[in-house]
Amino acid sequence: MKNNKEASIFTYTSLFRENIKLDINDQMLFTNFFKDLKVVNFNSEMITFYLNLSDNILDKTRSFFDDNISKAIKEIFGKPLVYKLVNKLEDSPENLKSTNENQTQGIEKPLSTPTKRKNSFSSFDKNYSFKTYVQSDFNKETINACKLLINNEFKMTPIYIQASSGFGKTHLLNAIGNEFIKNGKTAFYINPSVFSRDIATYLQENNQNKISKLLNYYCEVDLLMFDDIQVFGNGQKKATIQFIFQIIDHRIQKEKPTLFASEGPIQSLKSLFDNRIITRLSSGFITQIKPPNKDDFYKLLNFFLEKEDPLLKNISKESKNFIIRNYCSNVRNISAAVKRIGYYKKDIIDSNYSDVVVENSFKDLVKDKESITPDLIIETVSKYYKIPKKEIIGASRKKEIVVARHMAMIIIRNHLELSLEEIGKIFNKDHSTIINAIKKYDEPENNKSFKNALSFLNEEIFKLN
Incomplete structure (x- = not known):
């Protein structure tokens, strides 16, 4: 059992390094923070990572990269898990002899073949919906196009969505998938790192029956969504790209809705893919979730404040300006700031000097x-x-x-x-x-x-x- 456990740890370490490296897409950030990442323990509820960092930098890593780590866990294990970051190896494989075999039974294996019954209805986070997705000028065009697609009123396919990290792309894709499923249709979300690994395995096995079934599934599902399409162009993935081209070509011919999301415009993909794929991506509807402006951030902030507690929406304009001034780099940061305010909401609501309380709630995080x-x-x-x-x-x-x-x-x-x-x-x-x-x-x-x-x-x- 020890060898199996150590082999799993080695495999998961490689998968997490690859996933996080692709997600943050910055060699300097990866080298400074995740170069020495190791999975040292896992079970059905929790995973422990070792990072060779000081206590101070470890805390900053936990804060700054929480979304990246949580996303990687969900993509690799198929579900959210609690995680712990350590910089000492108390939980190293040598100390795992007492780990019970049953501990790993709840974890999905990384390699899985999609089936209509299982994956089409379990790939999307039920907490993400259009009711909780703020519409403003920066994302209005994209949302309207996606709603028309859901109602079968939009025939311009494929749809290409450009959106920088932290601007609500993941929320939107999950909301679309949930709506399709609610309407009795099938939908599937493709994560590039998991998809590339799985397809590479099938191609290496050269099992034409499995490959044919997989191709047929992706071609026939009612809605197929490719996230971070640019990732497929990194490295030598000619066979994988050919497989993707077959899917795209078939779905366009059958007029089946296909959605592609990327952090850059289609023009930025020209150096990564051949002209056949670029032409087909360009043949549909191209839209962008733009960076929010100050008015958009006010709308987002008011939404999140009201969602946290309706009384918090009444905090002063000065307090709102303080939050936007320090947390307006993206939607994700505004949401995180409001959660912090929610922790102090009783003090804020009860105080006659709420501006001071709001600023003090961030005093350990933000410099003047x-x-x-x-x-x-x-x-x-x-x-x-x-x-x-x-x-x-x-x-x-x-x-x-x-x-x-x-x-x-x-x-x-x-x-x-x-x-x-x-x-x-x-x-x-x-x-x-x-x-x-x-x-x-x-x-x-x-x-x-x-x-x-x-x-x-x-x-x-x-x-x-």
Whole structure:
């Protein structure tokens, strides 16, 4: 039993590293936090991960990457599990001799063949629905198209949805799947890392009967959804891509609804897929969940506050501005901020000084903007990229140094009330260099991994030590 357990731990460690690496899509983040990740114990209720990090960084990892870790657990085990992060190996395989065989019976094996009865009706989170999905200008077009699809009033298929991480894509896909099932239809959600692994196994086995059954299922299901389609273009997956092409081509010919979601526009896929797939993805309806503006964030904040407790919606405009100013990078962060307020809601509702209570509830998490200086920002960027400060403000044109320099410029521009000329003086550059740096990373094909790093650095800069 020990060998089986150790083999499972080795397999799950590899799967989690691959899944998280693909999900965060940033080599620097992965190397700094998850390079040494190991699964050290698991059962039907809980999984324990080892990370070679200090206590302080381990806490930040738990906070910042909770969604990524939880998502990976659900995708690999087929259901949510409680997880624990440790930086000492008390739970190493050598200490697992007493683990009962029954402990692993509740965990689904990673490899499974979809069946209409099981997977079509169990792949979606029942907590995600359109009733709990906020509609505003930034996502209105996408929601309307999906509702027409659900009501069989939208014949323009496939649908391609572009949405950055944290803007509600996962919620939307689950809501669509739940509505299809409610209407007595079948729907299936394809996760790229799990799908690629399973298809590779079938192709290696060269079991044509299994492959044929699988292809037929994906072709005939009423709704098929591919999440993070861009992931299939990474690495050498020619056979998998050919399998996907057969599915897409068949479903288009039969006019069966197929939905694709990606963090970038179709143009960004041209370097990953051949023209046959690009042409077919472009033949349907293309829509985007755009970054919310300030009005959208107010609407989102009011929704989440009312959902938490109707009385919280009455907090002052100053308190709402404080939350949006510090948590407006995406929808997920706003939701997390409201949950924190919910913890202190009795103090907030009962107090005559609710603004003070709201700000104090975040005092251990958020720095006051007045304490943020260009030097602090450059120092944080320097530590993240492991590049000396003098190089960042210097004249080197090495690619990695230029990226760090541009990162510091953009963060200073976003958070400090400095003119382009003032920022230029910090880096001994003219204002046109600052403008070019900002424009460069506004281009969709350039911004994915950069924005992941930007999001993390913003968290670091505004969190207290």
